[in-house]
Amino acid sequence: AYEIPKRDWSSDVCSSDLSFTWIIRAGVEVTPANPDIVYLISGDSTFRWLYKSTNSADLFVFVSAYGQPSGTPNILGLFDNGGYGGANYQVDYDLAFKVSPTNANQIYVGGLCVFSSSNGGQTWVKRSNYWNYPYCHPDIHDFAFSGNTVFVADDGGVYKQTVNGTGWTSVSNFTTTQIYCLSNGQLTHTDNYLVRTQDNGMRSEEHTSEL
DSSP: OEEEOSBOGGGOOOBTTBOOOOBSEEEEEEOTTOTTOEEEEEESSSEEEEEEESSTTSSOEEEEBTTBSTTOOOTTSSSTTSTTTTTHHHHTTOOEEEEOSSOTTOEEEESSSEEEESSTTSSOEEOOBSSSSSBOOSSEEEEEEETTEEEEEETTEEEEEETTOSOOEEOOOSOOOOEEEEEEOSSSOTTEEEEEESSSOEEEEEOSSOO
16 A cells, blocks of 8 residues: 555645545555555544545545444454554554455455455454454554465564455464563673563573673
């Protein structure tokens, strides 16, 4: 997806029925399955909206947003009902958005978790969970389609599933750990090290020689 930089869209005119107010992040997607179709997605504190054009961006029509139509989940949040504080703190970190190259109605969106739509964004199904099955590491950054398989790049590596499937397989073959805090003993036990990692807790290790 092409990422639209943060800005105030209130002064921009995109089409007769599409007006912008302040948003945190937005994305644009097109697909070779139908080059006339253009999707726009945005988020701020929640899934703000999805618009669709069928005439090469001359006119956009509203498709869905959190709670619109009734029952539409917050596809950028942690829970189906938009829990965990919405997406305000998350969207400025990641908003993955991809349309299948062979099916213009097949969409994958990711923020904390993965959601997909097989009808152009009218309805959404949650495809991953934050902690349990079907587990895919949270914080979704990108998608890629290959035949009937979709790949996701996230903070934990690369996962795959059959399009609109129910489970995920890790295909990274490597372990990713981001260390953001490091300390060692200052007066005694100076060979003991303690680190804090992103999403993976705290680790300690004792060394008998210099690292």
